[in-house]
Amino acid sequence: MTKVLVSFFIFFSSAFFAHEFNPAHLLVDETKELEYEALWMTPIKNLGTSPELTFPEICEIEKELPFRQGKYISEKINLKCTESLKGKAIQVSGLSILNDALVTVNHFDGERFEGLMNLKAPEIVIPEDRQVYPTGYFYLGVEHLLGGIDHIVFVLGLIFLISGFIPLFKTITAFTLAHSITLAISVLDIFKLPSASTEALIALTIIYLAYELTKAESEIKRPWLMAFGFGLLHGFGFAGALSEIGIANDQLFLSLLFFNIGIEIGQLMIIPVVGIIIFLLNKIDLKRLFRSLVTYGIGGMGCFWFMTRIWGIVV
Numbered sequence: 001m002t003k004v005l006v007s008f009f010i011f012f013s014s015a016f017f018a019h020e021f022n023p024a025h026l027l028v029d030e031t032k033e034l035e036y037e038a039l040w041m042t043p044i045k046n047l048g049t050s051p052e053l054t055f056p057e058i059c060e061i062e063k064e065l066p067f068r069q070g071k072y073i074s075e076k077i078n079l080k081c082t083e084s085l086k087g088k089a090i091q092v093s094g095l096s097i098l099n100d101a102l103v104t105v106n107h108f109d110g111e112r113f114e115g116l117m118n119l120k121a122p123e124i125v126i127p128e129d130r131q132v133y134p135t136g137y138f139y140l141g142v143e144h145l146l147g148g149i150d151h152i153v154f155v156l157g158l159i160f161l162i163s164g165f166i167p168l169f170k171t172i173t174a175f176t177l178a179h180s181i182t183l184a185i186s187v188l189d190i191f192k193l194p195s196a197s198t199e200a201l202i203a204l205t206i207i208y209l210a211y212e213l214t215k216a217e218s219e220i221k222r223p224w225l226m227a228f229g230f231g232l233l234h235g236f237g238f239a240g241a242l243s244e245i246g247i248a249n250d251q252l253f254l255s256l257l258f259f260n261i262g263i264e265i266g267q268l269m270i271i272p273v274v275g276i277i278i279f280l281l282n283k284i285d286l287k288r289l290f291r292s293l294v295t296y297g298i299g300g301m302g303c304f305w306f307m308t309r310i311w312g313i314v315v
Contacts, residue, residue: 022043022045022071022072022099023043023099023100023101023102023140023143024040024041024042024043024051024092024095024099024100024101024102025039025040025041025072025101025102025103025104026038026039026040026041026053026090026092026101026102026103026104027039027041027104027106028079028085028103028104028105028106029106030085030105030106030107030108031108032108033108034080034081034082034083034084035078035079035080035081036059036078036079036080036081036085037076037077037078037079038076038077038078038079039074039075039076039077040053040074040075040076040077041069041072041073041074042072042073042075043071043072043073043099044068044071044072044073045071050073050094051092051093051094051095051101052092052093052094053077053090053091053092054090054091054092054093055077055079055090056081056085056088056089056090058081058082058083058088059079059080059081059082059085060079060080060081061077061078061079062077062078062079062080063075063076063077063078064076064077064078071195084107085105085107085126086107086126086127086128087125087126087127087128088125088126089123089124089125089126090103090117090123090124090126091117091122091123091124092117092122092123093122095117095118095119095122096119099118100116100117100118100139100140100143101116101117101118102114102115102116102136102137102140103115103116103117103124103136104136105126111130111131112131112134113126113127113131114131114134114135114136114137115135115136116136116139116140116143118143133254133258134254134255134258135258137255137256137258137259137262138258138259138261138262138265139262140259140262141258141259141260141261141262141263141264141265141266142262142263142265142266142269143262143266144238144262144263144266145262145263145265145266145267145270146266146269146270149301150202150203150206150301150305151234151237152270153206153298153301153302154202154205154206154209154230154234155172155175155267155270155271156270156274156294156298157206157209157210157212157213157294157298158171158172158175158209158223158227159270159271159274159275159278160213160274160278160291160294160295161209161212161213161220161223162220162223167223167224168271170224171223171224171227172227172267172271173224174224174225174227174228174231175227175228175230175231175234176231176260176263176264176267177228177231178227178228178229178230178231178232178234178235179231179232179234179235179238179260179263180235180256180260181232181235182231182232182233182234182235182236182239183235183236183238183239183256183259183260184256185235186235186236186239187239187252187256188252192236192239193236195237196309196312196313197313198233198236198237199237199305199309200306200309200310200313201233202233202234202237202305203302203303203305203306203309204302204306205230205233205234205302206298206299206301206302206305207299207302207303207306208226208230209226209230209298209302210295210296210298210299210302211299212226213291213294213295213298214295238259238263277290
């Protein structure tokens with residue numbers, strides 16, 4: 001029976017490719033009054049058809065040939081408008097369900113606006129009032145955590161690994177603190193790890209977490225220390241694409257803060273759901289069986305992701 005379960009979950013895990021955090025990014029700079037230079041960056045992976053932008057009719061549009069820029073296909077777009085873009089709408093069509101689009105607009109008067117478009121909200125209206133906080137990064141953080149299968153799997157494993165609210169709180173806090181540190185270090189260009197290597201190492205952390213889940217709870221010592229160490233790696237993973245799309249230097253602290261808060265909210269959305277499931281399983285005496293299923297599933301997915309990511313580095 002155990003062999004059947006292992007085989008099933010390894011096969012099942014092959015259907016799950018961890019979603020790499022590569023949001024699209026539209027950067028619009030007003031270089032002269034009513035004249036704009038836009039850069040439209042769309043990720044090479046996770047796309048069916050290439051997303052298309054629709055600008056207000058008040059603008060005359062001139063596009064340049066697309067070019068490759070890291071993990072993105074970039075396209076420069078020049079706009080000459082008869083009115084300001086403030087109060088006007090920009091639309092996107094063809095976005096994948098796995099990809100959002102961060103919109104950054106730098107006005108000639110020094111004001112900045114940042115927002116998010118996605119499949120459910122493909123239109124964004126540039127407000128006429130000044131935006132104080134870069135809330136777009138908050139939504140990116142939430143979307144990244146909830147859309148990144150590997151990070152969800154890791155948090156899920158931590159919840160099953162630990163009994164009691166206080167130990168779980170300490171462990172999740174250690175994970176959060178660690179990834180916040182390396183996220184900041186990487187975005188500030190103090191120290192970086194290659195993105196592909198980081199993703200492979202993150203897969204290894206998931207495999208090790210599955211190994212820890214095979215132990216009895218009494219044998220698990222200082223889970224917060226493990227979470228802190230692995231959180232350092234996950235932070236480099238969070239930072240990879242955030243650096244690729246760019247981050248507002250004049251609001252660097254706030255952008256990082258809102259992104260981290262978004263990740264935390266994403267984690268907090270997962271914990272109660274899994275906690276209720278564990279509580280119900282305890283009531284019907286199925287927690288041990290379900291823990292075994294989760295262990296095999298996490299281990300299978302971790303192995304699959306590690307092999308595919310190493311293959312991507314070698315090839």
